[in-house]
Amino acid sequence: MYYKFSGFTQKLVGAWASDAYNPQGLRPVVSREAPPIIFATPPKFPSATPAYDYAGKNHVPELQRFFQKPDGLPVHLKRGLPDQMLYRTTMALTLGGTLYCLVALYMAAQPRNK
Numbered sequence: 001m002y003y004k005f006s007g008f009t010q011k012l013v014g015a016w017a018s019d020a021y022n023p024q025g026l027r028p029v030v031s032r033e034a035p036p037i038i039f040a041t042p043p044k045f046p047s048a049t050p051a052y053d054y055a056g057k058n059h060v061p062e063l064q065r066f067f068q069k070p071d072g073l074p075v076h077l078k079r080g081l082p083d084q085m086l087y088r089t090t091m092a093l094t095l096g097g098t099l100y101c102l103v104a105l106y107m108a109a110q111p112r113n114k
Contacts, residue, residue: 004015067075077083
């Protein structure tokens with residue numbers, strides 16, 4: 001005997017083999033009709049468009065030379081003042097959040113006075 005889950009009674013009920021092997025919602029995904037045409041514009045042929053018209057200049061080699069200079073600075077500080085300001089702001093927020101958490105933990109550990 002074959003069983004399947006009934007969405008109506010929320011229990012297992014007897015079923016035919018075809019129903020048990022193809023439960024509701026798990027039917028094979030086969031489209032029986034052609035999908036609708038989304039864009040009705042004529043296609044562009046490869047000879048009509050230049051190759052890589054969206055790509056600009058490749059800046060990767062320049063950035064590799066810049067970031068791999070042996071000047072003793074870590075990578076996250078190589079671009080100067082903006083990187084230093086971001087780094088210091090991040091460190092200040094981290095230390096402030098740590099202190100805030102420690103103060104909140106200390107206050108939560110104190111017994112209440114009634």
